[in-house]
Amino acid sequence: MNTKKLTITAMLIAINVVLSSVIIIPLGPVKAAPIQHLINVLCAVFVGPWFGLAQAVISSTLRMIFGTGSVFAFPGSMIGVLLASVFYIYRKHIFMSAIGEVIGTGIIGSLICIPLAWIVGLQHFAIKPLMIAFIVSSMIGAIISYIILMMLKKKGILQRFL
Incomplete structure (x- = not known):
């Protein structure tokens, strides 16, 4: 079972790193990537919180190295995937996983980026544009x-992964 989760996680990391260079929402030093959030929800459903967390850390690190992400990718992606996983485990509904990702990344992750911005020397970083x-x-x-x-669920494919 762990080999299957590890393989899915590795594939999702690769997809994330490659596709995150395609769609980026730049806001000063922040490079928000919708693909990261898509992958977070997929991880929440397919592999759960711990493999999902590993995916978020590895993907964020690789995106930073390749210049398609920033240090701000870490808190958003990590909290997003954990909350998406918890919401999915609790309700076993895909919609709840998506909601967990938006709350985890969009609200909590963006708030955690403020002290991070201060640490890296961006004292006047605005919370509203970042949160938006x-x-x-x-x-x-x-x-x-x-x-x-x-x-995938409608076609019966999702059940094979769970």
Whole structure:
């Protein structure tokens, strides 16, 4: 079972890193990537919180190295995938996982980025634009992942992964 989760996690990391260079919402030093949020919801449903957390850390690190992410990717993606997983485990509903991602990344993750901005020397970093960018980015990714997962569920494919 762990080999299956590890394989799915590795594939989602690869997809995340490659596709995150395609769609980016830039806001100063922040590079919000809806693909990260899409992958977070997929991880919440397919592999759960711990493999999802590993995906978020590895993906954020690789995105930083390749220049398609920033240090602000860490809190948003990590909290987003954990909350999406908890919501999914609690309700076993794909929609709740998507909501968990938006709350985790869009609201909590963006708030945690404020002290992080101060640490890296951005004392005048504005919370409202940051939160709006994170919410929009996480909503886009969550909606797309919800559509993908519902299509997989409708075709009976999702059950094979769970």
